[in-house]
Amino acid sequence: MASEHIVKSFDDELSQLDNLVATMGGLAESQLHAALDALISRDVVTAEKIVADDKQIDGLEEEINIQAQNLLALRHPVADDLRLVIAGLKVSSDLERIGDYSKNIAKRTQILTGAPRLGTSNSIKRMGGIVETMICDVLDAYLARDMDKADDVRNRDEEVDALHSSLFRELLTYMMEDPRNISYCTHLLFVAKNIERMGDHVTNIAENVIFMVSGHRPSEARPKDDETPFTLVDSE
Amino acid sequence: MFALQDTKGEALVTQATQTEETTIIQGGKEAPVNNKVVAKDVAVHYSGAQALFDIDLDIPERRVTALIGPSGCGKSTFLRCINRMNDTIEGCAVSGSLMMDGVDINSSDIDVVELRARVGMVFQKPNPFPKSIYDNVAYGPRIHGLASDSTELDEIVHRSLEKAGLWNEVKDRLLEPGTGLSGGQQQRLCIARAIAVSPEVILMDEPCSALDPIATAKIEELIDEIRENFTIVIVTHSMQQAARVSQHTAFFHLGKLVEKGTTEKIFTEPEDQRTQDYITGRFG
Numbered sequence: 122m123a124s125e126h127i128v129k130s131f132d133d134e135l136s137q138l139d140n141l142v143a144t145m146g147g148l149a150e151s152q153l154h155a156a157l158d159a160l161i162s163r164d165v166v167t168a169e170k171i172v173a174d175d176k177q178i179d180g181l182e183e184e185i186n187i188q189a190q191n192l193l194a195l196r197h198p199v200a201d202d203l204r205l206v207i208a209g210l211k212v213s214s215d216l217e218r219i220g221d222y223s224k225n226i227a228k229r230t231q232i233l234t235g236a237p238r239l240g241t242s243n244s245i246k247r248m249g250g251i252v253e254t255m256i257c258d259v260l261d262a263y264l265a266r267d268m269d270k271a272d273d274v275r276n277r278d279e280e281v282d283a284l285h286s287s288l289f290r291e292l293l294t295y296m297m298e299d300p301r302n303i304s305y306c307t308h309l310l311f312v313a314k315n316i317e318r319m320g321d322h323v324t325n326i327a328e329n330v331i332f333m334v335s336g337h338r339p340s341e342a343r344p345k346d347d348e349t350p351f352t353l354v355d356s357e
Numbered sequence: 358m359f360a361l362q363d364t365k366g367e368a369l370v371t372q373a374t375q376t377e378e379t380t381i382i383q384g385g386k387e388a389p390v391n392n393k394v395v396a397k398d399v400a401v402h403y404s405g406a407q408a409l410f411d412i413d414l415d416i417p418e419r420r421v422t423a424l425i426g427p428s429g430c431g432k433s434t435f436l437r438c439i440n441r442m443n444d445t446i447e448g449c450a451v452s453g454s455l456m457m458d459g460v461d462i463n464s465s466d467i468d469v470v471e472l473r474a475r476v477g478m479v480f481q482k483p484n485p486f487p488k489s490i491y492d493n494v495a496y497g498p499r500i501h502g503l504a505s506d507s508t509e510l511d512e513i514v515h516r517s518l519e520k521a522g523l524w525n526e527v528k529d530r531l532l533e534p535g536t537g538l539s540g541g542q543q544q545r546l547c548i549a550r551a552i553a554v555s556p557e558v559i560l561m562d563e564p565c566s567a568l569d570p571i572a573t574a575k576i577e578e579l580i581d582e583i584r585e586n587f588t589i590v591i592v593t594h595s596m597q598q599a600a601r602v603s604q605h606t607a608f609f610h611l612g613k614l615v616e617k618g619t620t621e622k623i624f625t626e627p628e629d630q631r632t633q634d635y636i637t638g639r640f641g
Contacts, residue, residue: 126638197597199624202637336626 131196138188138209139264142216145181146260149216150253152178152223153319157249160226160312161242163234171227178220185213201333208333212263215322215329219256222315229308236305239295241288245309248284248316251277255323262330271330274323275343281320282347288313289349317347393418393558393588394439395456401434404448408434410613412453416558416605421580421589423603423620425596427635430609432592436560439590440476441469457558474501477551481563483543485535485550490527493535493546494518497554513553521549522579541572548579552587559583561591565598577602596636600624608632 126132152171159167189210192198198206255274262270292306292313324343332338394416401409409431416422416439424432434443441462443449455462462472474497485493494514497503504510514531518524523545527538535546544564551559561580565573580589580602593599599606600620607617608629616623616632627633634640 124634124639127640128638131638199596199600199636200627200633203625 131202134188134192134196135202135205138185138192138206141181141185141188142209142212143260143264145178145185145213145216146256146263148174148178148181149219149223150256150260152220153249153253153256156223156226156230157246157253160230160233161246163230165231165234168227168230172224175220175224178217182213182217185209201336204333204336208263208329211329212326215325219319219322222319225315226312229312233305233308236308237302239302239306239309241291241295241309244284244288244291245312245316248281248288248313251281251284252316252319252323255281255320259323259326259330262327263333266330266334268331268334271327271334272339275327275331275339278320278324279344279346281317282345285313285317286346286348286352289352293352390420391418392416393457394590395454396435396438397454397456399435399438399451399453399455401431401438401443401452402450403446408612409438412614414607414614414617416588416590418588419584419586420605421584421591421603422605422607423599424590424592424607424609425594425599425635426609426615427640428594431612432607432609433562435609436562436590436592439558439560440473440478441467442478444469474554475556476558476560477554477556478560478562479544479547479551479564481566483540483547483567485538485543485546487534487536489532490518490535490538490546491531494549494553497550501554503554517549517553518546520552520583521545522575522582523549539572541568541575544568544572544576545579548576548583552583556587558588558590561589563592563594566594573598596624608635610635 152174155167156171158164159171189206192206196202255277258270259274261267262274289310292310295302296306328338392415396412396414396416399409399412399414400407412431412435414435424436426432437443438451438455439457439462441451443451451463457476460467486496488496491514494517495510498510498513504513515524518527523542526542527546535543538546544567548559548564565576568576577598580591583589591599591602603620605617606620606623608615608623608627608631610631616627616629623632624636627636
């Protein structure tokens with residue numbers, strides 16, 4: 122952050138925490154990318170690999186927990202140093218959840234290989250692509266301590282919510298058209314929901330970046346555009 | 358009695374070259390409390406060299422206020438203004454106003470001896486008188502005529518030692534010399550001695566720097582207990598100690614008050630870069 126500590130090993134330990142978060146974030150991002158590719162191309166082998174690789178993300182979270190615990194116990198960080206450690210802890214648990222959602226998409230991919238080609242893959246790909254960029258940007262913001270960039274990412278979640286709402290309606294329509302679609306569409310609904318939840322976790326990370334830099338969490342409510350909780354099937 | 362003790366103060370600040378304008382930040386929300394001491398534009402010169410610049414600081418009643426900052430930043434100098442200990446230093450001139458309960462303590466009709474009974478002090482090194490444990494505590498009440506007979510004096514000694522958390526350890530050897538106690542016990546004896554004259558304010562200048570962690574914890578617990586009845590101002594080099602014992606913290610740097618606020622605010626979200634750098638260990 123600002124200038125260096127008098128005790129240099131303290132700086133080393135703090136940047137080690139940064140590196141762990143960066144590695145974990147990079148992995149979460151590539152897992153999502155791979156999960157989307159595997160889903161669209163119905164690639165079961167890649168999907169299996171994604172499920173197995175999630176352990177790496179979990180392992181990194183554990184490393185971050187240990188590193189943060191040691192910093193708290195041995196260095197007694199205060200002010201911006203303390204916020205960095207707290208943010209590191211919280212960001213890692215959001216990244217771990219993001220990893221879980223990619224894993225879940227990969228699991229569903231293994232079932233969805235037999236599904237009829239419905240017109241939803243483009244929407245899912247687009248939605249996932251936005252979240253992937255958001256993960257990338259929020260990590261940049263984290264490492265650069267860039268509050269404005271974090272705020273920008275936070276506001277982009279609205280787009281994800283909107284896409285989720287329209288996918289939701291689209292999938293309902295397919296289900297009403299042909300009840301044989303219901304099983305597959307339900308899985309796709311979960312995939313869409315997973316991506317939407319990832320966006321929420323990215324938003325949490327963005328808020329932690331703002332907290333880390335400024336010392337307070339953003340107060341104003343962020344824009345939301347998720348209508349699915351209020352969507353009903355018109356059964357006429 | 359307290360004037361007897363200050364043999365060696367902290368290294369005096371001689372830099373007077375500070376040019377940049379200092380803004381003082383009042384941070385954090387605090388419950389409305391009475392301010393026991395109100396300092397306004399307090400400046401201190403030592404033989405012409407300015408050690409303190411325009412200090413505005415309120416000391417809230419029945420709270421612990423910690424003064425932190427690097428060596429030579431003026432925190433001890435400020436502390437010594439509150440009971441006019443600086444009067445004892447040749448060439449030292451204090452200006453500005455320091456009000457305690459609305460009365461200017463630098464005014465000429467203030468009786469300094471009486472002031473120092475109201476504003477007690479505990480020093481870095483435990484400095485019991487070469488007398489018995491009993492006499493160490495009884496000394497102040499005796500010279501201030503606080504007890505009408507020996508029963509009452511016994512009671513004051515008992516109460517003070519109890520408040521200082523020392524009674525159980527010394528009750529069977531009250532007539533043994535105070536200097537025979539351990540360092541931590543001696544420091545608690547000095548606190549008992551300060552409490553014995555029922556002061557309103559207790560100034561502590563690095564009270565734990567010569568003590569081990571257990572003795573330090575006992576003093577910190579004691580500070581936390583007695584703040585119900587006294588207003589406490591503590592100078593400490595241990596930031597962790599300031600964080601542990603105080604409710605308010607003021608950060609001094611190069612003779613200026615840089616930032617003051619609730620302790621939580623100073624240690625989680627300081628506003629001034631210099632405060633941040635100091636408490637996180639980026640300059641010293």
